[in-house]
Amino acid sequence: MGTQTQLTGLKVIKQKGLCSIQDLGRISSQHLGFSASGAADEYAFLFAHALLSHSCHQNNNNHHNSAALEITLGQITFQAEQNCTIAITGANCAASINNKPINNWQAHHLSAGDILQFLMPKKGLHTYLAIAGGIQNTPWLNSRSQTSTETALGFSTNTITVGSVIPLCSNAVIEIPSTTLTPSAFYNTLDDVLTLRFIPQALYLALNEKEQQVLCEHTFTLSPNINRMGYRLSALPENISASLHIAKDAIRTKLSKPVTYGTIQLPNNHQPIVLMKERQTIGGYPVIGSVIQTDLFKLSQLRPGNRVQFIPTTVLFAQQQLSAMYQRFL
Amino acid sequence: MANNQSTSNTTPTSASVKALPNITVSYVSENAVLLEWPEKIDAIQHQHIMFCETQIRQALANTIIESIASYASLLIYYNFTAITQHTLNTLLHKVITTPYCSHNDGAPIISATASTTAISTTATSNNSNSPIEIPVYYGEEAGWDLAYVAEQTQHSIQEVINLHTQTQYHAYALGFTPGFCYLGELPTVLQLPRKSSPRIAVPKGAVAIAQQQTAVYPAASPGGWHIIGQTPIDMYSVADQQFKSTITVGQTIIFTAITKAEFLALGGQIVKEAG
Numbered sequence: 001m002g003t004q005t006q007l008t009g010l011k012v013i014k015q016k017g018l019c020s021i022q023d024l025g026r027i028s029s030q031h032l033g034f035s036a037s038g039a040a041d042e043y044a045f046l047f048a049h050a051l052l053s054h055s056c057h058q059n060n061n062n063h064h065n066s067a068a069l070e071i072t073l074g075q076i077t078f079q080a081e082q083n084c085t086i087a088i089t090g091a092n093c094a095a096s097i098n099n100k101p102i103n104n105w106q107a108h109h110l111s112a113g114d115i116l117q118f119l120m121p122k123k124g125l126h127t128y129l130a131i132a133g134g135i136q137n138t139p140w141l142n143s144r145s146q147t148s149t150e151t152a153l154g155f156s157t158n159t160i161t162v163g164s165v166i167p168l169c170s171n172a173v174i175e176i177p178s179t180t181l182t183p184s185a186f187y188n189t190l191d192d193v194l195t196l197r198f199i200p201q202a203l204y205l206a207l208n209e210k211e212q213q214v215l216c217e218h219t220f221t222l223s224p225n226i227n228r229m230g231y232r233l234s235a236l237p238e239n240i241s242a243s244l245h246i247a248k249d250a251i252r253t254k255l256s257k258p259v260t261y262g263t264i265q266l267p268n269n270h271q272p273i274v275l276m277k278e279r280q281t282i283g284g285y286p287v288i289g290s291v292i293q294t295d296l297f298k299l300s301q302l303r304p305g306n307r308v309q310f311i312p313t314t315v316l317f318a319q320q321q322l323s324a325m326y327q328r329f330l
Numbered sequence: 331m332a333n334n335q336s337t338s339n340t341t342p343t344s345a346s347v348k349a350l351p352n353i354t355v356s357y358v359s360e361n362a363v364l365l366e367w368p369e370k371i372d373a374i375q376h377q378h379i380m381f382c383e384t385q386i387r388q389a390l391a392n393t394i395i396e397s398i399a400s401y402a403s404l405l406i407y408y409n410f411t412a413i414t415q416h417t418l419n420t421l422l423h424k425v426i427t428t429p430y431c432s433h434n435d436g437a438p439i440i441s442a443t444a445s446t447t448a449i450s451t452t453a454t455s456n457n458s459n460s461p462i463e464i465p466v467y468y469g470e471e472a473g474w475d476l477a478y479v480a481e482q483t484q485h486s487i488q489e490v491i492n493l494h495t496q497t498q499y500h501a502y503a504l505g506f507t508p509g510f511c512y513l514g515e516l517p518t519v520l521q522l523p524r525k526s527s528p529r530i531a532v533p534k535g536a537v538a539i540a541q542q543q544t545a546v547y548p549a550a551s552p553g554g555w556h557i558i559g560q561t562p563i564d565m566y567s568v569a570d571q572q573f574k575s576t577i578t579v580g581q582t583i584i585f586t587a588i589t590k591a592e593f594l595a596l597g598g599q600i601v602k603e604a605g
Contacts, residue, residue, distance in 0.1 A: 028396045033508040258398040258405035260359040282505035290359045315357045322360050
């Protein structure tokens with residue numbers, strides 16, 4: 001930890017949006033009250049690492065759980081203090097090196113002194129910047145992820161602001177591996193209605209078939225109130241609000257219980273909240289179900305005003321989808 | 331990337347299966363299974379939850395990623411590629427149907443001395459049966475809502491303090507913020523709804539009550555509970571990259587009243603309400 005100050009890396013020279021260091025989170029420290037946290041869009045996050053991974057063994061090969069930068073709504077400029085190899089994925093921020101445009105979903109070399117700039121993306125929210133060897137900030141409880149509500153408590157490393165140096169490995173240069181990966185078409189269709197498949201829980205199961213159908217045919221709009229903790233949606237259709245109210249009374253909802261990634265909560269204002277990576281560990285609102293993880297990665301890229309629909313699925317299907325996605329990258 | 335069609339044609343069956351007459355097992359996420367007990371705050375039932383958590387963690391040490399207990403529920407995160415739902419289900423049912431003897435609930439409180447060393451020793455003890463003593467200064471400058479609580483419950487301030495300190499609490503859940511432990515059950519006469527609008531800043535060490543619960547705020551944070559005092563002791567410690575919560579779920583806690591002089595001698599700093 002004493003060596004931390006000696007590390008060089010990427011220096012933040014301009015910043016308007018949000019930027020944090022993320023890996024796959026600290027899922028095993030939730031019993032202590034810590035948020036699981038981690039990369040919002042694991043698809044783009046893992047894709048970035050895969051662009052820097054060689055099949056042969058190399059010391060600075062990126063592990064799928066290496067830390068990368070999660071840049072939210074772009075608008076950040078770095079200066080490289082050392083040579084390094086980077087990969088960029090996720091929301092397209094028209095990135096450039098020394099004002100020369102570079103491709104998204106691709107790896108690039110940076111030389112010491114180079115200026116790497118990200119503009120505000122036209123669509124999507126999160127862009128991932130991975131660096132060969134991973135970011136070397138001090139881990140906390142087996143994870144380098146930064147949780148906005150916990151950085152103030154001094155547990156994880158400081159919030160990134162102008163002047164911050166993102167510490168890198170001393171040798172962060174690799175030969176850019178050849179890749180056959182092509183990004184999902186999803187990133188071109190962010191304005192379409194996104195189908196969120198969910199595993200039903202008590203509140204949904206308490207509705208009759210017709211009411212379930214009304215819920216699943218309704219198109220919800222993302223409210224302005226979205227962040228890494230949770231996404232608030234527009235209110236439920238009025239004709240099933242009343243039924244859900246009765247159902248809420250019928251099911252047990254008084255005592256707080258543990259919540260998971262993707263839990264769909266229903267507070268009294270009938271505006272569903274989908275819990276995201278920086279969620280709290282337990283919650284007291286009635287639960288409709290949980291959105292499957294491969295759909296949550298997509299949801300994390302949507303903005304206020306974008307639209308979603310719910311459709312029930314099974315745990316087995318959700319597991320198959322997640323395994324299939326991981327197998328592409330791990 | 332995904333196959334929407336195959337799901338729209340699938341009619342999902344209920345994710346829940348009845349285990350014991352009173353315990354429900356629900357596979358709520360790709361990697362999480364939720365066990366729910368009857369909806370009540372009950373120390374004996376909670377000991378059964380703790381027992382099940384230990385048994386499951388022992389039986390599946392390499393498969394369990396995390397477990398989180400709350401008042402009447404237990405969430406188990408597991409590596410779903412390492413175990414089939416059928417195998418896990420069989421094991422869960424075996425554990426929750428295992429005959430179980432609870433500890434004698436009314437165990438006498440080990441007499442706690444007033445010295446700091448005794449407090450820190452009890453506080454770091456792993457033995458869930460020995461009560462942890464939390465010293466509290468209940469002066470009105472520290473207990474911002476003490477007068478309000480007294481008025482609402484139609485008791486004197488001293489009676490409120492007596493009621494709070496004469497109860498032995500059980501730690502039911504940890505959450506909200508690191509080191510925040512939900513303690514119950516508060517005497518019925520002290521039970522009040524949360525404040526209608528939460529405070530932006532509740533001080534570190536605030537001892538507060540809401541509904542059937544009481545807790546200590548481990549760090550300054552927003553909060554909607556009624557503050558009745560402040561404690562000088564830390565609710566967590568950090569050493570060697572390890573986080574240690576002063577109270578862990580399943581433990582027994584008592585609050586003891588201390589004077590302002592004792593509070594300050596223990597290193598406490600009274601935070602008065604602004605404005």
